[in-house]
Amino acid sequence: MLLTVNNLSVSFGGVHALNLDHFSVGEKELRVIIGPNGAGKSTLLDIICGKTRADSGEVTFKGKQILGKNEVTIAEMGIGRKFQKPSIFPELTVYDNLLLAVKTKKDIFSTLFFRVTPAIADRIHSVAMRLQLNGVMYKLAGALAHGQKQWLEIAIVMLQDPTLMLIDEPAAGMSDEETEKTGGLLLELAKTHSIIVIEHDMKFIEQIANNLVTVLVRGKRLMEGTFDEVKNDQRVIDCYLGRSNAQLETL
Amino acid sequence: MKTNNSSLYYILFIAIFAILLPAGHLSGFLSINTISIWGRYFCFAIAALGIDLIWGYTGILSMCQAFFFCLGSYGIAMHLVLQKTALPDFMVWNKITTLPFFWQPFNSFSLTVILCMLIPAALAFLIGFVLFKSRIKGVYMAIITQALTLAMWLIFLRNETNLGGTNGLTDFKTLLGFDLANTQVKLALYFISFTVLCLAYMACHRITRSKFGKVLQAIRDSESRVSYTAYHTVNFKLAVFVVAALLAAVGGMLYLPQTGIITPGRMDVKASVEMVMWVALGGRGNLKGAVIGALLVNFLYSVCTSWFPDSWLFILGFLFVITVLYFDKGLIGLVTTLRARIGNLYLKTAQTTN
Structure with a gap:
């Protein structure tokens, strides 16, 4: 595995932003992370690229621990980040x-x-x-x-x-045509790089999700599966639609 | 287009300061004091280049450039004082019998020159290292560096510091055997300052045009992006801070023999704010703007203080407010906008007549 996250926990002012038991991405894998607002998707990328400090847990990249390293060292190790709000x-x-x-x-x-x-x-x-x-x-x-x-x-x-690209909402604010082009580009990049993409646009995800999709809810991993599995999972539908679900309550 | 624009500035600059002014003096129109005054302004302009690098290009507002300027001046002043007497007058009055240890190296001219640059550079490195490592930015950086300058000012004011206290160091006679009151020597100092200013400008120009300069501008725009692009921003900020301190010190070194006096007043709060204002008024993020700003504001200063002695600070403050409110890019920005406007107007009239 290129990137492995174990028992990662971060809280901001007493609120658990992230409480992730396990998450890993392999070589040349394109992984999509989805989840409702506040699920901790961006926070996870922030920790991987060194922007935010984690409270506990471990994150290894190419077998080396990266928690506690600063953003420049992490960038030098081969992790590149695209932010949600374009940072140029x-x-x-x-x-x-x-x-x-x-x-x-x-x-x-x-x-x-x-x-x-x-x-x-x-x-x-x-x-x-x-x-x-x-x-x-x-x-x-x-x-x-x-x-x-x-x-x-x-x-x-x-x-x-970079070996690993962290791409946060690449399709936000784009036209349908541009979105599709971006998707094509990401698929092509995935042949030579590992990529983690955060997105909300389901059509876009359908286009790019050739492997696993991870669903985060309230800082925890709800499920991981192919796009179709995720799309048809009742818990995922419920948490997106805000419906109450007994299985979600126990999460 | 852009190169034409620049070369016009260069030609005008050289024509006025390398030919017109000295010619005016030789033909008797301008006194040597006027020449010396402009020589001093060149020294300010050298320091202003440094401020433009650190503030205009990198976006770090450093208020301690006046302190580095004074370090250069004080170093040369100490050498000049020792040229005259083995023990400075004020020490005799303070009943000090032996020369303090930190005065000793300033007996030698070469050592003085080295120390005048080494001390500000080393201090800048130390200050910069602490501040940049602790990720101090923006207004906090300005406040801390200003406080530092204020502290240094208070230290230099004290008689116990053995640097002349409030009166500073003055009454210099010779530099390397040359009489400082001599007209020829003053003219030579003018030309040396002019040359150093040109060299400093060329060096800064090269720096800002290089990829290094682009990184500095990128740090100003979005420091985090620079970090995530794998640049150690601390090193870059530290480097430019040291360069800016060096430029200020060199300006101070050349300033001293042309002024004949250095007092802690050169680095009080007013002076350090004023230095930043030169660059703001001239146009930050533009080296030409920094030079023009330093020359123009100081020229205005000498004009205004002789015509309306009490209102200089009001005039400067007014100019500053106007600049901040209406032309963010300073005088240079104003000229560029005006040229573009006139160009557009010309185009429009040409189109309507057609």
Whole structure:
């Protein structure tokens, strides 16, 4: 397993945000996490990428413990994160946004004397082409439309070339056509990377969920299964529709 | 378009300060004091470049640049005092018989120059390390650095510190054997300051254009994103803080022999806020803006203090409020917007006539 989470627990001000017994993602697996608001989906990604500290439990990545490591070390180990609200550099051009992301040496001296090699230029160009950013390369990133900002952040994560991508609501604010394109891209990326995607859009999930879907409810794992299993599970339907269900109450 | 714009600024700058001003002096229109005053402004501009790097580009508001500036000035001043007497006058009055240990190295000029840069750099590293490691940001950073400057100001004011107290250090005669009152020496100092300003500008220009500079701007925009993209932001912030401190110190070193006096007043709260204002008024995030701001505000200062001596702070405050409210990008931003407006107007009239 590439990523393994055991007995992870986090609480904010006495409220249990996450209380996860087990969760794991394998090599080149595309995992979708769903769950109602406040289920702890984003919190889980926050812990994996080092944004939030966990109270207890263990998270191992490539066999190494990552709890307690800072976000830079975790990023260096090969975990890339796309946030729910697009997090890009609005005052830099799209090209510069991408240039900063490219996987190279990232210490002070390397950046001070950095020259764009043809290989790097090609890489930026090909990623930009795939995400249809090549037409806006010299625009300020802050001036992009919301959907384009989403794609720019995905492009930033792609250029980092992480082993594991954490993608938080990639389809939010996108048109149907853009959503489908994003889905296709994620499926293609999943051939070479492990990806965890958080989503609400059921149509989108149906498109991308080629493997397991994990359902989180109130910080706990309700179930894990294929898209069809999850879709037809009475507990999942009930918790989404807010219906009371005896099995949910005991969770 | 952009390069044309820049080269116009460069040509104007060099024409005015490397040719017009010295020519004005040689032909007798301008006194050597006027030249010296502009030489001093260049020193402020060097420090302003540093402030622009740390604040304009990286988004860290450091209020202790005035302190680093003074460290440079005090170092050179100590050397100049020791050139004159083995024991400074104020120490004699305070009944001190031997030179304090920290004055000893300033007997040698080369050691003085090294220390003038090493001490501010080391202090900046220490301050930066503590503040950036504890993830202090935004307004807290400004408050802490301002408090630090205030504390240093209080320390320098005291007679026990043996740095001249409130009166500071003054009455210098020679530097490396050159008479500081000599017109030729003053002109030379003017040109040295000018050259150092140009070199500092070119260095900063290179820094901001490099990927390193892009990382700095990215830190200003979204520091967390930079971290998640696997850059150690603390190292970058620390590096730029040290560079800014060095620039301030170099400015201070060149400032001293042209002014002839350094007192703790150079680093009081008012002075440290004023330094930030140069950059704000000129246009932060733009090196040209920092230089123009420093030169212009100081020129205005000398004009206003001779015409309306009591109202300078009101004028500066008014300018600052106007800048913050109406032109966020400072003077440089204003010029760019005006040019774009005029360009659009021109285009429109051309279209209607067609």
